[in-house]
Amino acid sequence: MSSPPAGISLANWLSEPYAHWAFQHVDDFVPTAVISRGTGPVAALDPADTPLGDIRLTDSTGAPTTVGAVLAGTATDGWALAARGSLLAEDYFEGFTPHTRHLLFSVSKSLIGAVVGVLHGHGAIELDAPVTTYVPALAHCGYAGATVRHLLDMRSGIAFSDNYLHPTAEIHLLDQAVGWAPRTSPDAPSSLYDFLLTLRQKTAHGGPFEYRSCETDALGWICEIASGRRMPALMSELLWSHIGARSDATIGVDADGTGFFDGGVSACLTDLIRFGSLFLHDGVSLTGQQVVPAAWIADTLAGGPDSRQAFDAGPGENPMPGGMYRNQVWFPRAGNNVVLCQGMRGQLVYVNRSAGIVAAKVSTQQDAGDAQMLLDTLRAFDAVADEFG
Numbered sequence: 001m002s003s004p005p006a007g008i009s010l011a012n013w014l015s016e017p018y019a020h021w022a023f024q025h026v027d028d029f030v031p032t033a034v035i036s037r038g039t040g041p042v043a044a045l046d047p048a049d050t051p052l053g054d055i056r057l058t059d060s061t062g063a064p065t066t067v068g069a070v071l072a073g074t075a076t077d078g079w080a081l082a083a084r085g086s087l088l089a090e091d092y093f094e095g096f097t098p099h100t101r102h103l104l105f106s107v108s109k110s111l112i113g114a115v116v117g118v119l120h121g122h123g124a125i126e127l128d129a130p131v132t133t134y135v136p137a138l139a140h141c142g143y144a145g146a147t148v149r150h151l152l153d154m155r156s157g158i159a160f161s162d163n164y165l166h167p168t169a170e171i172h173l174l175d176q177a178v179g180w181a182p183r184t185s186p187d188a189p190s191s192l193y194d195f196l197l198t199l200r201q202k203t204a205h206g207g208p209f210e211y212r213s214c215e216t217d218a219l220g221w222i223c224e225i226a227s228g229r230r231m232p233a234l235m236s237e238l239l240w241s242h243i244g245a246r247s248d249a250t251i252g253v254d255a256d257g258t259g260f261f262d263g264g265v266s267a268c269l270t271d272l273i274r275f276g277s278l279f280l281h282d283g284v285s286l287t288g289q290q291v292v293p294a295a296w297i298a299d300t301l302a303g304g305p306d307s308r309q310a311f312d313a314g315p316g317e318n319p320m321p322g323g324m325y326r327n328q329v330w331f332p333r334a335g336n337n338v339v340l341c342q343g344m345r346g347q348l349v350y351v352n353r354s355a356g357i358v359a360a361k362v363s364t365q366q367d368a369g370d371a372q373m374l375l376d377t378l379r380a381f382d383a384v385a386d387e388f389g
Helices: 020-022 067-072 107-121 136-140 148-152 172-176 192-196 213-227 231-240 271-280 294-302 308-312 371-388
Strands: 032-035 055-057 064-068 075-084 084-091 251-252 265-267 324-326 329-331 338-344 345-352 357-363
Touching: 032 231, 055 371, 064 067, 067 357, 067 371, 075 271, 075 371, 084 271, 107 148, 107 231, 107 271, 107 294, 107 338, 107 345, 136 231, 148 213, 172 213, 172 265, 192 213, 213 231, 231 251, 265 271, 271 294, 271 338, 271 345, 271 357, 294 324, 308 324, 324 357, 338 371, 345 371, 357 371
Parallel strands: none
Antiparallel strands: 032 251, 055 064, 075 084, 075 357, 251 265, 324 329, 329 338, 338 345, 345 357
């Protein structure tokens, strides 16, 4: 265990100057549970040690730059890129190591989405079923009438804001409920599930896409009820122990031991490559196992009949025109060639299907959601795909 920096607390651990340490030592600071890699073989990624940093591109402002400059300018802690099973790059900076787990924030959502996909393939979860089929308690909050599909695509009508800059945004209460922020009121919910039961509906379910972290938390609850297992064991059993992971992952847990489903997973860098590879191979892992049903991957890539229209109709500025959100993953542009799992502060899994490339980047960016840094990173990975695809 590395010693926490002096002065760190629940009030400041996710901001500078503490975030760089905190993102790599979540297990040393807040309660977590292990997501075991199991006892199976590690999926090999043959090192190729290909120089990629000098590849040229144009950044999101139109200025010439290089892959290396983009990575240096986006607070990268580590990045890796694999093409057709060969690891072309694997770099770690400022104390980050191949065996260090890094907080993934909302990349966690894509992991939960994959668990839903496996349970659906087993017949344990029906996507068009009301959420109350699995969690009757949700009938007493704004989720009454919503379906599992609404949650997967973030199209419920729940009133929830992820805007960390707004002092009354619901995300602050969520962080308090899971023990990741100091409680500001004795009446604040004291667990994740208690928090979800306070949410109210603002618009009709099934409307436009709106990014809401609470949707993934409700999905996690559904997974636990449908399977009869807590998420750390469930994710290990259905996903993490089958992708050939190099290391155990962990997930933050609240006072009741419930996982912080929407943003609490920490994992090692190259294991994100192993997870992302599922989207290249119809759900088959690098060890040759069918982990996620091929039909689930196909549905994710195809989207629903109005997924792109719902995405374009979402509130606020859209940095991904023509894209969509499906099954807890992002498509940043028209078509289904590029798939993203992304989390705030610069966490990213990038899959380019035509080039056979999977890249992963973990970071300690200052802003929760810096659109320019994201777009520049995508351009950098696109440039590598153009070079090697």
